[in-house]
Amino acid sequence: MSTERALVTGASHGLGLALATRLAAEGHTVTGVGSRPASEIGEVPFGYVQADLARPDTHAGIVTELGGAVDLVVHSAVRYSPAGRAPTFTEHEEILRVNALAPYHLTLGLLAAQPEDRPCTVVMVNSESMFHADRDAAPYAASKAALRLLTAGLAEACRSRPIAVATLLLGPLDDDQKQADLRRVAEKLNLPLADVTRRFLRKSNPDLVIDHLIAYEACLRSIRYIADLGRTANGMVLRLDGGSAGSLI
Ligand SMILES: NC(=O)c1ccc[n+]([C@@H]2O[C@H](COP(=O)([O-])OP(=O)(O)OC[C@H]3O[C@@H](n4cnc5c(N)ncnc54)[C@H](OP(=O)(O)O)[C@@H]3O)[C@@H](O)[C@H]2O)c1
Numbered sequence: 730m731s732t733e734r735a736l737v738t739g740a741s742h743g744l745g746l747a748l749a750t751r752l753a754a755e756g757h758t759v760t761g762v763g764s765r766p767a768s769e770i771g772e773v774p775f776g777y778v779q780a781d782l783a784r785p786d787t788h789a790g791i792v793t794e795l796g797g798a799v800d801l802v803v804h805s806a807v808r809y810s811p812a813g814r815a816p817t818f819t820e821h822e823e824i825l826r827v828n829a830l831a832p833y834h835l836t837l838g839l840l841a842a843q844p845e846d847r848p849c850t851v852v853m854v855n856s857e858s859m860f861h862a863d864r865d866a867a868p869y870a871a872s873k874a875a876l877r878l879l880t881a882g883l884a885e886a887c888r889s890r891p892i893a894v895a896t897l898l899l900g901p902l903d904d905d906q907k908q909a910d911l912r913r914v915a916e917k918l919n920l921p922l923a924d925v926t927r928r929f930l931r932k933s934n935p936d937l938v939i940d941h942l943i944a945y946e947a948c949l950r951s952i953r954y955i956a957d958l959g960r961t962a963n964g965m966v967l968r969l970d971g972g973s974a975g976s977l978i
Pocket of ligand 1: 764
């Protein structure tokens with residue numbers, strides 16, 4: 730990857746933490762943003778900024794921190810729908826703010842602060858859930874659908890700059906929570922973990938054509954691939970989602 734200065738949002742947990750850690754290990758100067766205090770994530774090999782991305786007044790501080798110099802931006806921060814109930818209006822607004830409005834407006838701020846001729850790759854981490862809204866996932870799915878359209882608008886606005894604004898559209902990730910849940914079920918049913926994972930994936934989405942969860946490493950490699958394409962990746966949608974939307978999309 731030909732990038733040097735990177736910003737990763739959602740860097741205090743999950744995919745964002747893994748990406749920020751790996752990018753830093755590969756020699757990038759990484760700024761990671763999360764909402765919890767630094768004391769809660771322990772030692773990390775990147776500069777950590779605590780900021781509530783749902784509040785637009787925090788965005789200017791992040792732009793200033795980067796000083797108009799960023800080569801790669803990965804928007805991974807996310808708020809999920811609450812489990813088993815509809816979100817309150819305020820919670821729903823927070824989901825939209827974190828998942829769609831923050832990546833859009835923070836990107837506008839970052840790109841406005843950069844020299845017009847400076848190359849930059851922006852990767853919006855999106856989700857196959859936008860294709861499969863049900864009553865529980867709808868607020869999250871709607872925020873991701875909004876992010877997809879806002880990303881397309883940013884890409885169009887960047888067509889005459891050396892900038893790529895791309896989407897990395899993911900399916901079910903191999904994260905600690907899913908691993909723990911699946912291991913618990915496997916132990917309870919006395920079945921191999923691989924069998925339980927296969928059953929979980931087939932039940933969760935019949936369109937999936939993979940029998941395994943998607944590794945963080947595959948996400949990192951996809952981001953490298955997008956970044957290596959440079960401005961040619963503007964408008965690109967890279968689907969690493971196990972075919973979750975079915976045959977035609
Ligand atoms: N997990 C999956 O199976 C899956 C599948 C498809 C797509 N994705 C996508 O992959 C990305 C990462 O998902 P994940 O499951 O790895 O996420 P996660 O573990 O839930 O972590 C979410 C991150 O976002 C941060 N965040 C949330 N609200 C914030 C706010 N207001 N201000 C600043 N930071 C905030 C969190 O910070 P704090 O924890 O400090 O609040 C945390 O670092 C998301 O875009 C998601 O849509 C995930």
